Amino acid sequence: MEAEGKMMNPIGCLFVRPVWLQRGGWAAAMRSRPSGGWGDGGARWRGAVRHWPRATAATTVRMSTARKGDSVEDSVREASEQQQQQEQQRRRGGRAWMDGASGEAASTPKNFEHRACEEAIYRWxxxxxxxxxxxxxEGVPHMDRRPxxxxxxxPNVTGGLHMGHAIGTTIEDILVRFQRMRGRPTLWLPGTDHAGIATQLLVERALREEGLQRTDLTREQFLERVWAWKQSKGGYITQQLRRLGASADWSRERFTLSAEMSTAVVEAFVRLHQQGLVYRGSYMVNWSPALQTAVSDLEVEFHDERGTLYYFKYPVADGAPDAFLPVATTRPETILGDTAVCVHPNDARYARFIGQQAVVPIVGRRIPVIADEYVDPEFGTGVLKITPAHDPNDYQIGKRHNLPALTVIGKDATMTTEEAGGRYFGLDRFECRQRLWKDMRAAGLVLKEEAHQTRVPRSQRGGEVIEPLISTQWFIRMKPLAERAIEAVRSGQIRILPERFEKIYYGWLEDVQDWCVSRQLWWGHRIPVYYVNGREDAWVVARSAEAAAQWARERYGADVRLEQDPDVLDTWFSSGLWPFSTMGWPDESATDYRRFFPGTVMETGYDILFFWVARMIMLSVALTDRVPFETVYLHGLVRDAAGRKMSKTLGNVIDPLEAIDQYGTDALRMALVTGCTPGQDIPLAMEKVEANRNFANKLWNVARYVLNAVPAAEVPAWRLAEVAQRAAELDGQRLPLPERFLWSRLNDTIAKVSAGLERFAFGDAGQRLYDFLWDDLADWYVEVSKVRLRATAGDAAAAAQRQQTQQTLLLVLDRFLRLVHPFMPFITEAIFQRLPFAELSHGSAALMQAPWPTPSGTVDSAAVRSFERFQQLVRAVRNARATHQVEPARKISATILLPAESAFREVLQAERAVLAALAKIDERALHIVTDRGDAPAADRCAHLIVDDELEAFLPMKGLIDHARERQRLQKQLQRLHGDLEVLHKRLSAPGFVQNAPPSVVQDAQARHRELQETLDSVARRLRQVESDAET
Incomplete structure (x- = not known):
């Protein structure tokens, strides 16, 4: 709804409608939303309003023509004022989403409408x-000028936002906002990965919908299709990252398959080859029959599935007709490719067979019986069939014993062997399994079958069973690279956090295998290898086809024909260059490379420590002779509240966009980092996001209270810099106790949050922010301030205290907003823009560029202890009121007893009005005494022993409806008796204590004691009420 001449801004507050907008209407003010970002994921976002100049009474006058009679001086002065305002507007950037917020319009809205303002704030x-x-x-000292x-x-260019992105983006954004506010030149460089397999699959799927296969197109035609898809859909994930508040420098956005990245990839491959680290060979790989390519270990998911363990006889050659070795396998079809039978060298059952020969069932081929310590005598029969061509463990055994590797399953997962009369040739591997087993049963070779839980390797993309195959591929030698990467961490050049992951890092690299970097795809960085005249044994690695041709002509003569290798590089190869290729490498004179490489922090999930982090380190030291970053921080995986992996099968996936739509980005970010331990998995439920939405609401409500309590017109006259300095120094006794307490707690909070962010303890830092807002500011000082702000007009002392309270509220809110901003950027920016002095105070129009607060004063521990004692007294009185069922609005009388020499007596006298208000005591009936004889009789009061020298006496006569209280207590007693009886029967049941888990028994016993104590307490209270009623 609109008011005449006014409109609602995206935060939900009224502001003055600019003159031009009154004339032009809404149509001219609307902007289209970016695709894939705000507006998607279930919420229809309102278009953001264009930026416009602030419109005040003064600017409206200046918009008119010069008035008759104006002097030249007036005109010059007016022109100068207009120039100054335009310059100020340029610096502000035109905050259309909050214009009018700084005291020029209506009061702060009741609620923070995240749906209405997040897009506009981010766009600004x-x-x-x-x-x-x-x-x-601007205009503040910078702690550290190092970038x-x-x-x-x-993220994959094909991807959609998930909780893995959300936690990583949140942590990284917290770090960069924190360092930016500390004055460091801060670069967070974004980009997307071309995601070779994932992207190619998506485009192939689209082709199938047209009735086409990839092979129906030329390679060039197919790649044109993929680039067209990338151009139309590729920006979706980056728009979603914007919704998370990612303050990345999008002007530097990179793509792993851009021309610049391709130059870096080719150069890297060429240099590694020159270092003798690239070679072509035949080794075992993970083969995807559906994708028709080798895939990395990370793209293989192991599923625990119910299968069958097949037991059969392996005949012994030249032995008795019934002589055999019992063997168990989960893959009978691979029997056709066996080249040995293997037992443990210390297994006495089979020692006599070692060195003999066995006969491959059905096939009849003779193979040796060998011994190897890999065999587990306790599994199955203790005898293994060895198929070096189709099992990674068998492949290693085969290399140790120089066994041949017979390929019997092809790349399409069909049988290729011509043995056994070719009866199995062309069968699907699983069909062959059934037919071969049937034939073995007919031959009397089957012993038994039993159900067996097995780990089945499946393609992450297609879901089909991965086939281990020996294939000719391109490899990188990893041992030399790994040695330098290990030294980079051991020497302290790189630290890995949490430190426990260093051991895992070393373990992987010390046992590293050569890296298969070739993939049988079309989408990706094509391997810069050129074959000469179709010969696979004559090839050249070169930076371009021209360079390859020149080399080939020099070696083979002018008449040469070159053909580039059709394979592409593993996606992890290009992403392994990411820290330096994005900065302009291999041009080491590039400005960004010289200024921003090496980086400071690499933040990612612990699950890709080896697949990505270790490879970045290895490639960086090999190609630049420098480590890529100083610190690696590894976050945990986001799981459901029960600690289970989120999956569609379990139905426990939380969509971050749905959480944002419902509760706001700030709530999701805070939920992800609070209560978490570095490197540990993160349990998350929507209830936790909702709880942090409540935290955001509390912050908004506190800010709304402060802004309504502080008249903006008075602020410029306060000389806030002096006020802030005096408050930060705590100024001895000049500040009252509540202020000294609050500033001390704020200084402590600033120190702990800063230290927490420095050591990546985001959970600890977030918890301290939560505690300060709820426990120190909202629950206590705000309540104290309400008493102060009701000061009687005309009382100079009260007026001075009122102003001091207003200043404290405003200054503490300002500092707290800056502390919370890295965690909750949107709501804090929205509040900051409403502070009446924000830009003047910090020299910045945006909170994200305001200086990080520093604890400029020490913590007054004595003041903190004294106020905590005051809090203890208030809580004791409140608890007594609740226990005695005193009506909330009813004030009571109270007598406080403490020693005459106690310094706390002065505190109580000074804060008498506050104590009375917070504890609902009639101030006229509040007595502070030092002589026990002046206190009421304890048996006629609620007698509270607060600590070893502080007591309170609360006369309750006439405050309680005894009949109603007696009835309530009797009902409570009846319920407690019932609960105790049920629990007593359970504990007394035959065998419960002996047979139930100890933890269950202990819980039941503890609950029994707790119920008994509560019953005794209620019974005593009932007797007291009945006694009071009689008198």
Whole structure:
């Protein structure tokens, strides 16, 4: 709804409608939303309003023509004022989403409408260049001018936002916002990965819908299709990252298959080849029959599935007709490719067979019986069939014993063997399994079958069973690279956090295998290898076809024909260059390379420590002779509240966009990082997101209270810098106790949050923010301030205290907003823009560029202890009121007893009005005494022993409806008796204590004691009420 001449801004508050907009209407003010970002995921976002100049009474006058009679001086002065305002507007960037918020319009809205303002706030940040490393806080000392650099782990260009992205993006954004506010030139460089297999699959699926296969197109035609898809759909994930508040420098966005990245990839491959680290060979790989390519270990998922363990006889050659070795296998079809039978060398059952020969069932081929310590005598029969061509463990045994490798399953997962009369040739591997087993049963070779739980390797993309195959591929020798990568961490050049992952890192690299980097795909970086005249034994690695041709002509003569290898490089190869290729490498004179490489932090999930992090380190030291970053921080995986992996099968997936739509980005970010331990998995439920939405609401409500309590017109006259300095120094006794307590707690919070972010303890830092807002500011100081702000007009002392309270509220809110901002950027920016002095105080139009607060004063521990004692007294009185069922609005009388020499007596006298208000005591009936004889008789009061020298006496006569209280207590007693009886029967049941789990028994016993104590307490209270009623 609109008011005449006014409109609602995206935060939900009224502001003055600019004159031009009154004339032009809404149509001219609307902008189209970016595709794939706001507006998707279930919420229809309102288009953001274009930026417009602030419209005040003064600017409206200046918009008119010069008035008759104006002097030249007036005109010059007016022109100068207009120039100054335009310059101020340029710096502000035109905050259309909050214009009118700084005291020019209606009061702060009741609620923070995240749906209405997050897009507009983010767009304002981005369009005014605030994510650039050169966008630093203005006019403030910078703690550290060294750049702080994070390169964003590139999400797949095909991807949609999931909780893995959400936790990583949140942590990285917290770090960069924190360092940016500290004055460091901060670069968070974003980008996307071309995701070879995933992207190619999507386009092939689209082709099938047209009735086409990839092979129906030429390679060039297919790649044109993929690039067209990337152009139309590829920006979706980056728009979603914007919804998370990612303050990345999008002007530097990179793509792993761009021309610049391709140059880096080719150069890297050529240099590695020159170092003798690239070779072509035949080794075992993970083969995807559906994708028709080798895939990395990360693209293989192992599923626990119910299968069958097949037991059969392996005949012994030249022995008795019934002589055999019992063997068990889960894959009978691979029997056709067996080249040995293997037992443990210390297994006495089979020692006599070692060195003899066995006969392959059905096939009749003779193979040796060998011994190897790999065999587990306890599994199955203790005898293994060895198929080096189709099992990675058998492949290693085969290499140790020089066994031949017979390929019997092809790349299409059909049988290729001509043995056994060719009866199995062309069969699907699983069909062959059934037919071969049937034939073995007919031959009397089957012993038995039993159900067996087995781990089945399946393709992450297609879901089909992966086939281990020996294939000719391109490899990189990893041992030399791994040695340098290990030294980089051991020497302290790189630290890995949490430190426990260093052991895992070393373990992987010390046992590293050569890296298969070739993939049988079309979408990706084509391997820069050129074959000469169709010969696979004559090839050249070159930076271009021209360079390859020149080399070939020099070696083979002018008449040569070159053909580039059709395979592409593993996606992890290009992403392994990410920290330096994104900065302009191999041009080491590039500005970004010289300024921002090496980076500062690499933040990612612990699950890709080897697949990505270790490879980045290895490639960086090999190609640049420098480590790629100083620190690796590994976050855990986001799981459901029960600690289970989120999956569609379990139905426990939380969509981050749905959480954002329902509760806001700030709530999701805070939920992901609070209560978490570095490197540990993160349990998450929507209830946790909702709880953090409540935290955001609390912050908004506190800010709304402060802004309504502080008249904006008075602020400029307060000389806030002096006020802030005096408050930060705590100024001895000049500040009252509540203020000294609050500033001390704030200084402590600033120190702990800063230290927490420095050591990547995001959970600890977030919890401290939560505690300060709820426990210190909202629950206590805000309540204290309400008493102060009701000061009687005309009382100079009260008026001075009122102003001091207003100043404290405003200054503490300002500092707290800056502390919370890295965690909850949207709501804090929205509140900051409403502070009446924000830009003047910090020299920045945006909170994200305001200086990080520092604890400029020490913590007054004595003041903290004294106020905590005050809190203890208030809580004791409140608890007594609740116990005695005193009506909430009814004030009571109270006598406080403490020693005459106690310094706390002065505190109580000074804060008498606050104590009375917070504890609902009639201030006229509040007595502070030092002589026990002046206190009421304890047996006629609620007598509270607060601590070893502080007591309170609360006369309750006449405050309680005894009949109603007696009835309530009797009902409570009856219920407690019933609960106790049920629990007593359970504990007394035959065998319960002996047979139930100890933890269950202990819980039941503890609950029994708790119920008994509660019953005794209620019974005593009932006797007291009945006694009071009689008198």
């Amino acid at each position: 940040w981005e369009e005014t260049g605030r994510f650039s490393p050169d966008a630093l806080p 702080f650099v994070i390169v964003m782990p590139p």
